[in-house]
Amino acid sequence: GAVVSQHPSRVICKSGTSVKIECRSLDFQATTMFWYRQFPKQSLMLMATSNEGSKATYEQGVEKDKFLINHASLTLSTLTVTSAHPEDSSFYICSASKGSGNTIYFGEGSWLTVV
Amino acid sequence: AQSVTQLDSQVPVFEEAPVELRCNYSSSVSVYLFWYVQYPNQGLQLLLKYLSGSTLVKGINGFEAEFNKSQTSFHLRKPSVHISDTAEYFCAVSAVGGGSNYKLTFGKGTLLTVNP
Numbered sequence: 001g002a003v004v005s006q007h008p009s010r011v012i013c014k015s016g017t018s019v020k021i022e023c024r025s026l027d028f029q030a031t032t033m034f035w036y037r038q039f040p041k042q043s044l045m046l047m048a049t050s051n052e053g054s055k056a057t058y059e060q061g062v063e064k065d066k067f068l069i070n071h072a073s074l075t076l077s078t079l080t081v082t083s084a085h086p087e088d089s090s091f092y093i094c095s096a097s098k099g100s101g102n103t104i105y106f107g108e109g110s111w112l113t114v115v
Numbered sequence: 116a117q118s119v120t121q122l123d124s125q126v127p128v129f130e131e132a133p134v135e136l137r138c139n140y141s142s143s144v145s146v147y148l149f150w151y152v153q154y155p156n157q158g159l160q161l162l163l164k165y166l167s168g169s170t171l172v173k174g175i176n177g178f179e180a181e182f183n184k185s186q187t188s189f190h191l192r193k194p195s196v197h198i199s200d201t202a203e204y205f206c207a208v209s210a211v212g213g214g215s216n217y218k219l220t221f222g223k224g225t226l227l228t229v230n231p
Contacts, residue, residue, distance in 0.1 A: 004158075006158075034218065034219070041224075042223065042224070043205065043221045043222060043223045043224050044159075044205070044219075044221045045221075046218065046219070046220075049218060093158055093159065095159075095219075103161065103164070104149075104161070104219065105161075106151070106158040106159040106160070107158050108157055108158040109156075109157065109158045111156070
């Protein structure tokens with residue numbers, strides 16, 4: 001079946017630094033990927049829609065300059081958290097659609113801890 | 116815009132008992148409906164989805180859900196749960212048509228705890 005992989009699964013960074021999270025579709029091409037954020041014991045909140053070859057579409061309230069999204073190829077989207085602060089600590093999950101059957105596949109998620 | 120309400124934040128049940136996790140949605144357009152399961156510290160796994168056709172949808176791990184358009188509900192059921200079903204369950208919707216087909220709106224989740 002389709003697989004979406006995220007890397008790293010866990011990352012700790014210092015406050016003020018930037019960290020990149022990768023989302024890859026391993027066995028299919030994904031023109032659109034989605035980035036979600038999940039706080040502990042809460043639901044997933046859509047941050048942005050990542051479109052291959054064009055700018056990402058951000059949800060209201062999400063800082064574009066802080067959460068940089070790049071969809072460089074049909075199998076890779078990256079989320080870069082710039083100038084990270086402790087409040088950015090969260091579980092970040094990406095998803096991708098194979099384009100048929102409206103099935104969305106999720107990555108394993110990435111835990112970001114900013115200290 | 117769509118919204119999803121999962122009426123129970125936590126549902127404790129005993130092993131082999133039946134369970135129903137409730138989900139109601141609100142939308143001004145037609146929607147697709149999904150149930151996902153999330154095990155601790157992991158991503159989401161699709162349990163089942165309703166796109167069209169029969170309102171009773173069967174998914175993996177013995178789960179099923181019924182779409183009720185008049186009540187705008189999509190409740191998840193399992194006749195007999197196992198310890199391994201302990202997880203967080205999310206109901207989600209996406210609008211039909213256009214580029215928003217894969218843009219999901221999630222409920223807040225229901226923690227199912229199966230006790231021996």
